[in-house]
Amino acid sequence: MEPLLLLTGDEQKMFSALSAKIRDGWTVQNVTVTQEEDEDLAVRLRMADFDTIPLRSFAQQLQTAKTSQDYMKAAAVFDFRTLDPEQMAELFFVLGVKTLTGFIGYLLLSAQTDEDIQGVSSLSQIRQMLSDTNTHS
């Protein structure tokens, strides 16, 4: 995978604050992103078809969760790696630029391994596709 990070100005500052070892080998490209309006996301959520994703048991667990452990237990049973690319694309479309920006910021603040930065790279490239879609189509 191309060692490319598509980061906004604020995110670049977060990345610069990481250790030199983690930053090594990555090329940073400055981007601006176009977020969705909340009403767009409300519509996207209703357009989504997650019937093939076993979300119902997760939803039920979340409704009865009370402690951090309950929430984490619910999250632990679901493995995103089992989803096919189309299902993942569906999920990212629903999450939108707004949520992915939160995820990228969280990862940049907590990154400890190169794998975390690889995740930032992937999410930033997917976010850019979403942002371009928001702007142009």
Add this chain to the structure above:
Amino acid sequence: MTTQKSSAERVKSYDTKLLDAWVFRDRESLENRFGMEMDKILALYNSDTGRQKLLEHMRKIDPSLNGNADRAAGIVKKNMEQLEKKKGFFEKVMALPAKGVELVGKAGKVLWNHKILTLIALAIASWQLPNLIRYFASIEGAEAGNAMAKAGEYVESFLPFSAGKTGAVPDLGIGSIPGSP
């Protein structure tokens, strides 16, 4: 003096029933419901006389719309826009088969590695986000310093439909996944 509504307020102003009734998962479902092609619906919406015809048509499809036909038509317009955007996004991801697969694979892995992100993504997809946001709000004060609370505090500010620190969660009718008991 006019005040500009926030995005969240605009969402709140969308009636949940209208959203559920007038958002279609795909172009085919929409066209079947209207009995005409999407381009035709859009053309009607975008002209003054055509729009009146469209509203009449929608009232015939659903007589219970009464005075809400205009709002419902706005939702349909938004739905058509988002269907096109979804198509464009999928084409972008799938146009690069190997790269697309690798990108979403690595993204899935990082979500898996960071359970707080798994939790948020799943909460949105399963229509449980208000539940999670309420939980974040409850632990931020009670468990300051808790790693999950800190993560929640940061990520929450980016979440769609989040009311931030006000503690209020907009009622978007997303408290339960469609079809669940």
